[in-house]
Amino acid sequence: MQHPFQHTTVLLHEAVEALMAADTTAPRCWVDGTFGRGGHSRLILSRMDAQDTLVVFDKDPEAVAQAHAIGDARLQVRHEGFANLSALPAASVDGLLMDLGVSSPQIDDAGRGFSFRFDGPLDMRMDSSRGQTVAQWLEGAELGEIAEVIREYGEERYAGSIAKAIVARRQERGPLTRTTELAELVAGAVRSREAGQNPATRTFQALRIFINAELEELQQALAAALAVLKPGARLVVISFHSLEDRIVKRFIEQHSRQHYDRRMPLAAEQPMRLRAVARIKPSAAEVAANPRARSAIMRVAERTEVAC
Template structure:
């Protein structure tokens, strides 16, 4: 497995600056990963500050507990950010001064063959974010209907050869030859794609789509967006780093919608609370600079959006 210190958090300085961390503030890092962003937030917190650290990956939680053992400012919870409201309410927290989500995969997840997220290292077809629960990617592929697989590949992977790939997988399954490793799946997909992208492995979109579907990633993001405003104190910051267009569109539309005040007839002088704008976008979308992109290729697709809770 890759060493913990080899993981490079994307847009580290920009994200922490966007959070506008106050010494006595209360914050949440909803995707701890290996703690790069969390450590930088901790550096700005004073003794009275608090940081909730969430992740659905048991290995990430182990890393968080080891890294911040004995630090009374940290609260480590094994949970999806989609369930953040329930987790924080249970802990008696009703207002946060900032929330950070980094929706990318961590280097340890991608580089550990046993996790099955990448075809660069041949390993079992697992792909679960939470290895303590749920079915593996191979178990899912063994039962998913062909039409549902086509839909997943088209929507979550934006794969133009979704039908060809789904048919190839179903034929292999019917023949008792369903791929059992990442290398086998990548080879099957590559054989099914007639015109591969010169700059991308033909299985890239398929792996992305299966991972998103298996882990309910967009559902978790939607649950988070539906509830995050109620988590933020007035002036609290929301910072989200996305890595593909589906996530970024969701975040962009959410911030835009929450920043709009609905029109009312002139005879209604006071805007009811439920119709007021609730978020204020902060600046434009932020992308990694050339230097960071060269040093960390995974940063090239990152997009960070920031918003602030209105009174």
């Protein structure tokens, strides 16, 4: 299927090599938790055996349509987020890939409202068929709520000033409805700017993460991964900002060591459930060819014992 907006998959070969490196027996089940525009999934399919299965998740209706258009009997498509990984059978998955963040077509399509560079409706929903838009949330949110979201999810030091400007604008001229309106308002509220970065970058990131519950879903998906991965199966996660990567890093570290409940000193130690394998960043050549890859970090871990 052709699409007017192009997407270059980040860490394409590195991710698929890491995912499919496990020594497992057929038939195998692979999972792409974020189909996006299908770069990773298509390469996985090209390396699968006839009896293997690839299950893909995505909340974006356009991504789901592109996945269905592949027309491969080995492909199972789910129009839902990867937080629903827990619906898969226990210890049934040979490898799980999660490529986090927003795809280039989502950013470049002004109608989706993700970008401060293009004028469009202030939407930002990953699943445009359901849920509250950013504009709808900003229309009714309290000043403190807005400031907290921008501060926590955008790590924005001027969160308070931005929130005050949003509320003042709402009271004076009505709610914000367009991306450029918000970008201009933020630019006026931010007193200093990071070199090479639009002043609205952190605010747009924060609102997108919040409205899509991205960090909460990531935590749910990681917890589910422990249950659905087979022993020896790989977990591969590509993140694009520090909030995501911190969650993934801590999760892998937490489950890569034996531990026991200090409240029950006689209880048996809980065995380690993951083994950290690698931390990989895009090459200089990839970043030069695709600047959106520059912040990517890929972490790889391996399931070590039978899921409960």
